[in-house]
Amino acid sequence: MEKQATIKDIARALQVSTSTVSRALRNANDVNPETRKAVLALAEELNYQPNQLALSLLNKHTHTIGVIVPNLDYVVAAMVKGIDEVALEAGYTVMVCQSNESYGREILNTRRLMDSLVDGFIISVSSETNMVDHFKKIQSQKKPIVVFDRIITELNAPKVRLDNELGGYLAAQHLIDQGYKRIAILAGQKNLDISNKRMDGYIRALKENNIKVDKDLIMQCDFNQDYAYVATKELLAMKKRPDAICTISDRMAIGAMLAIKEKKLRMPHDIGLVGFNNEPVTSLVTPMISSVEQPAFEMGKVTAKLFIEMMHGNTDLSETEIVLKPKLFVRESSQRLLYKSPSSTLTV
Amino acid sequence: MEKQATIKDIARALQVSTSTVSRALRNANDVNPETRKAVLALAEELNYQPNQLALSLLNKHTHTIGVIVPNLDYVVAAMVKGIDEVALEAGYTVMVCQSNESYGREILNTRRLMDSLVDGFIISVSSETNMVDHFKKIQSQKKPIVVFDRIITELNAPKVRLDNELGGYLAAQHLIDQGYKRIAILAGQKNLDISNKRMDGYIRALKENNIKVDKDLIMQCDFNQDYAYVATKELLAMKKRPDAICTISDRMAIGAMLAIKEKKLRMPHDIGLVGFNNEPVTSLVTPMISSVEQPAFEMGKVTAKLFIEMMHGNTDLSETEIVLKPKLFVRESSQRLLYKSPSSTLTV
DNA sequence: TTGTAAGCGTTATCAG
């Protein structure tokens, strides 16, 4: 069982032509039962596996999907798992590459995957990405792209995303309902659609409730915990500090929480907090953090299904945009109405 | 720029043979400068990219590594990131597949990746895996395998792993140092080397300190939080309940913590707890959980390097086993000596 | 310096 056996080996051993072997193997109808049996037996014995490379060269497809994601954080991992699930089922293998939030890395990844001749791409862009030339190049070569989660509007491709605007709205509206008046938001980078939309939702909630939008309460910072920590310290140092904070990720919420604890402010009494993603950690910290959940696994599945559909592609899906709904999970960090006093039930 | 341009297109356009084009493209020395210039210019214009499939078919390698992991949890994601880093640098693209802790899925993944003709494999086995036939099949076809993290001793392949025994030892010894007497352990499944080794370390620590090993205090349960929660409840219901618990993952530590809190026991006063992995969550919960750190990113890098070395493969590395050292991070959950009384400094 | 032809593993088309 040294080198993989090929059709030729079988043909030679059986004194027939390669085409006969090929036919026998694929159960074509016009082959002598005797011959077929012999071929099948030998194939089994030699542990014959068709060389996919040769097939791909012939058929021009590899049954492989290139997935490019900015990182493999909790939510993204869940999305990837969803993609994986559906892809596997449909007979596709998935190549996952991380851009590490780097534009350059993303370009490199796309090139590498193109080289590997994936059949198409499923992409969530890096936070640095605001040009799409590298993706358009893919499309110009007729390879389908589906964009998900961090979509990029400039690209003409089917999209699957969360209703981020609604997510931001839900968070802010909830804080308003709880009686908070000066609500700040830790938004992400300016060029991320995902951040802007969540911020839009926040703004809409304020406006609908006739609360003036205060630019000073909008912090555009990096997605991560440390930046959020710093930004929150800034917010809390203001003369008129906010009495609630929306964030667009749980990681940022954690950063904010750390800054809040450092200031010895009590949640939800002195200040309210809402995260985003509904990671398990939100119900592990004290107080537990309210958070907007996105159906990550589901999103992955939907995206992969869309991709498969596109591959089979009769219909034009380029205008398709599937929007999934977020859901707010209310926990301690924002329920001011429930806890009038600094009750000890909050800290176990 | 419709279909990818091929060497033939260039040849036809320039009225030369494909071999000339091929040579010109690869800067072979025996080609007319004029011709070469023309070829290069046209290639550029047509955005010519060599078809890797054809090359692979010819050269029998794809510059692709198949990575199979049981899941994409925090630590694993970090390892994958490390692998990715090194692989990319070395010109390899990585195909990450999750087995979802399923033996069947793992087999499917290996077959798929073999079909995709990856050059070799980097593998961390599923918790269900105790047969290695599917891996031996790979090896019989001369594809290199490097096993990492969850290694499987039955397989004759280079291995990269944590000194799990030491990890377990560190945790238990620390608890002993803190004066805990009845130390339980939540170990993982029996067939996971990783679990057994950590348990061995725990046992060694007890023995070295002349503490009798009590079978009842050793719980073999699944890796996850819920099982750990249940197991801990059982432990705490014993007539002579343990006064400290070692776990082999932070997820399990969290499960244990939940059960402990439910019982209204105080950490570290009434009971000590140590986790494993040093995930960020350990310092976010109250009390903060001591945990054994493994250099995950580093492990990924080392593994990939070993793989690359194996590919270039002159030397026989099959006996190689690289062992990385864990490090204990001591936090509140186990520092009994520091906190004599149920001080409020523990809960913010 | 260039072209021809064979080969990588497979399938499809067309004769026989």
Place this chain on the structure above:
DNA sequence: CTGATAACGCTTACAA
């Protein structure tokens, strides 16, 4: 029912 032959895109002797 079976066998040549060409083709997928590329490289590489070998010949010219």
